[in-house]
Amino acid sequence: MNEFLFYLDIFGIIVFALSGALMAGRYQLDPFGVVVLASVTAVGGGTIRDVILQTPVFWVVKPYYLYVILATAVLTIVLIRQPKRIPKRFLLIADALGLALFAVLGTQKALYLGAPIPVAVVLGTITGVAGGMIRDVLCNVIPMILREEIYALAAMLGGSLFILLHWLGWSDNHAMIASISAALILRLAAIYWHVSLPAFHIVEKPSKEKPSKEKGIEKI
Amino acid sequence: MNEFLFYLDIFGIIVFALSGALMAGRYQLDPFGVVVLASVTAVGGGTIRDVILQTPVFWVVKPYYLYVILATAVLTIVLIRQPKRIPKRFLLIADALGLALFAVLGTQKALYLGAPIPVAVVLGTITGVAGGMIRDVLCNVIPMILREEIYALAAMLGGSLFILLHWLGWSDNHAMIASISAALILRLAAIYWHVSLPAFHIVEKPSKEKPSKEKGIEKI
Amino acid sequence: MNEFLFYLDIFGIIVFALSGALMAGRYQLDPFGVVVLASVTAVGGGTIRDVILQTPVFWVVKPYYLYVILATAVLTIVLIRQPKRIPKRFLLIADALGLALFAVLGTQKALYLGAPIPVAVVLGTITGVAGGMIRDVLCNVIPMILREEIYALAAMLGGSLFILLHWLGWSDNHAMIASISAALILRLAAIYWHVSLPAFHIVEKPSKEKPSKEKGIEKI
Numbered sequence: 001m002n003e004f005l006f007y008l009d010i011f012g013i014i015v016f017a018l019s020g021a022l023m024a025g026r027y028q029l030d031p032f033g034v035v036v037l038a039s040v041t042a043v044g045g046g047t048i049r050d051v052i053l054q055t056p057v058f059w060v061v062k063p064y065y066l067y068v069i070l071a072t073a074v075l076t077i078v079l080i081r082q083p084k085r086i087p088k089r090f091l092l093i094a095d096a097l098g099l100a101l102f103a104v105l106g107t108q109k110a111l112y113l114g115a116p117i118p119v120a121v122v123l124g125t126i127t128g129v130a131g132g133m134i135r136d137v138l139c140n141v142i143p144m145i146l147r148e149e150i151y152a153l154a155a156m157l158g159g160s161l162f163i164l165l166h167w168l169g170w171s172d173n174h175a176m177i178a179s180i181s182a183a184l185i186l187r188l189a190a191i192y193w194h195v196s197l198p199a200f201h202i203v204e205k206p207s208k209e210k211p212s213k214e215k216g217i218e219k220i
Numbered sequence: 221m222n223e224f225l226f227y228l229d230i231f232g233i234i235v236f237a238l239s240g241a242l243m244a245g246r247y248q249l250d251p252f253g254v255v256v257l258a259s260v261t262a263v264g265g266g267t268i269r270d271v272i273l274q275t276p277v278f279w280v281v282k283p284y285y286l287y288v289i290l291a292t293a294v295l296t297i298v299l300i301r302q303p304k305r306i307p308k309r310f311l312l313i314a315d316a317l318g319l320a321l322f323a324v325l326g327t328q329k330a331l332y333l334g335a336p337i338p339v340a341v342v343l344g345t346i347t348g349v350a351g352g353m354i355r356d357v358l359c360n361v362i363p364m365i366l367r368e369e370i371y372a373l374a375a376m377l378g379g380s381l382f383i384l385l386h387w388l389g390w391s392d393n394h395a396m397i398a399s400i401s402a403a404l405i406l407r408l409a410a411i412y413w414h415v416s417l418p419a420f421h422i423v424e425k426p427s428k429e430k431p432s433k434e435k436g437i438e439k440i
Numbered sequence: 441m442n443e444f445l446f447y448l449d450i451f452g453i454i455v456f457a458l459s460g461a462l463m464a465g466r467y468q469l470d471p472f473g474v475v476v477l478a479s480v481t482a483v484g485g486g487t488i489r490d491v492i493l494q495t496p497v498f499w500v501v502k503p504y505y506l507y508v509i510l511a512t513a514v515l516t517i518v519l520i521r522q523p524k525r526i527p528k529r530f531l532l533i534a535d536a537l538g539l540a541l542f543a544v545l546g547t548q549k550a551l552y553l554g555a556p557i558p559v560a561v562v563l564g565t566i567t568g569v570a571g572g573m574i575r576d577v578l579c580n581v582i583p584m585i586l587r588e589e590i591y592a593l594a595a596m597l598g599g600s601l602f603i604l605l606h607w608l609g610w611s612d613n614h615a616m617i618a619s620i621s622a623a624l625i626l627r628l629a630a631i632y633w634h635v636s637l638p639a640f641h642i643v644e645k646p647s648k649e650k651p652s653k654e655k656g657i658e659k660i
Binding site for chain 3: 271272274335337339342349353363365366369371372373376416417418419
Binding site: 021029031033051057137140 | 556569589593640
């Protein structure tokens with residue numbers, strides 16, 4: 001990995017760890033809960049990518065990622081005090097940065113390890129979205145990918161554009177800057193102007209099914 | 221893999237992708253959310269099976285699975301229009317088909333790769349249920365396996381019957397048709413007549429525990 | 441694995457399977473739902489650890505773990521009858537035992553397989569907490585690790601103490617007894633006296649965001 005890739009990667013870990021720590025703050029978790037949520041958000045996507053590719057998991061090989069996450073979680077707790085109110089947008093922006101970075105970096109790693117092009121785009125998307133998905137599922141909210149505007153699309157666009165530019169002969173670093181920027185701009189535009197795609201909507205037929213006997217279990 | 225197995229496998233991918241896309245329609249997701257939910261439902265179980273068996277993940281080796289899912293998601297969006305109301309049963313039936321197919325196909329793959337018999341049944345069950353489980357968890361509902369009647373039982377029965385028939389000397393294809401049919405009939409019977417097993421039920425002692433200080437966090 | 445380790449490991453499987461079965465009882469699941477929830481709780485953490493370490497998954501290699509889980513689930517159903525009320529504490533205590541045992545056993549296995557020290561502590565923590573996390577996510581409640589007092593801390597302490605004592609020259613068995621006891625005592629103390637760490641708390645700025653158009657989808 002060249003130096004530029006290395007810094008992008010660390011930056012992605014930091015912003016995703018930050019998004020996990022901010023989420024933990026909304027749920028009033030104790031410091032260890034903050035570290036746990038920051039960690040799963042930061043390493044979740046890359047871990048699933050590496051496990052599916054059956055290549056050594058990145059943070060097992062390079063434990064310094066764990067220190068970066070720990071430092072980010074601790075700094076978030078120390079620097080963000082209660083009286084200073086944090087708008088929800090901060091969490092969305094940290095998440096968008098991580099999404100754009102990891103979607104492209106994940107695609108690049110998968111390609112580099114010999115994955116076919118569509119598989120590389122899917123694995124890039126997984127790298128970008130899975131950490132945030134686990135964060136949201138643990139906090140019992142519907143993952144952003146299923147409720148935020150232009151989320152999976154931004155990740156897929158980033159990875160696909162990287163592959164296209166790479167194929168057009170751009171250097172890895174330039175292709176990366178361009179495709180990360182494109183994914184990020186698209187996602188930020190969706191956050192600020194609420195640009196959204198038309199929803200696919202199924203109206204349910206009034207059901208004649210007998211009511212559930214189960215208590216405390218939500219029906220579909 | 222012989223041709224018959226190949227078509228069964230593709231059919232399983234299609235019905236699970238359909239169940240994910242129908243679920244996405246209930247939650248009014250945008251087209252990319254539909255593709256994401258169709259994908260995790262269709263490949264979730266087989267991916268976990270392959271990762272646990274430490275064999276190359278099927279859709280990484282054969283990317284055409286991804287095109288099948290994409291086509292299914294797009295067709296679902298195009299063909300199912302809002303005015304045409306979809307009863308909830310469609311989702312349950314697509315899920316039942318996928319469950320029966322993948323439970324048996326997963327058991328067969330695990331056996332073929334040398335897993336011991338009980339491990340093969342468990343991996344078959346995982347193949348059949350995990351995709352739908354992830355679909356439901358992402359949508360923040362209790363997974364079908366924990367609230368629908370005769371769900372895990374149908375999967376375990378399918379896998380076990382396949383092993384029994386295989387051991388009795390049936391050909392793979394015949395054993396597969398018989399065991400998939402048995403699992404499917406059992407599950408469909410449970411859907412139509414609400415056949416259910418007696419529930420295991422714990423009554424809680426009135427608690428003297430102090431009320432939770434945490435806000436927005438659901439207690440057990 | 442020596443005999444002592446073997447019995448600790450089986451005991452951990454039993455208490456986690458019990459915690460899953462007790463949870464299933466609260467949700468009035470049928471017997472197969474009980475077996476499913478007992479299984480994912482008991483093997484979830486170790487499976488993720490082995491997959492990340494890319495070592496053969498323990499229950500695939502040694503299927504007797506599956507019989508132990510099945511027996512525990514069946515015994516729980518048979519022995520715990522409805523009229524006998526079960527306080528919620530039973531579930532918390534079974535979970536605490538499993539947490540302490542698996543955090544230390546997971547750390548030991550990771551170290552033994554050559555993982556660096558911080559990675560071994562993280563993998564030990566994953567082994568201790570992930571099974572219960574999956575159990576809680578499937579039941580649609582926030583995982584204990586994010587809402588119970590001193591949970592991740594107890595797991596990290598157990599693993600770290602084991603490494604320290606090992607480094608100080610203690611025998612594996614003695615180091616294990618001491619570190620499991622320390623983690624367990626800390627966690628039980630948190631359960632009984634509600635000792636907790638100060639929470640990290642973010643106050644939200646009143647939002648000017650437009651209300652969500654989506655129905656049935658919870659916002660962060």
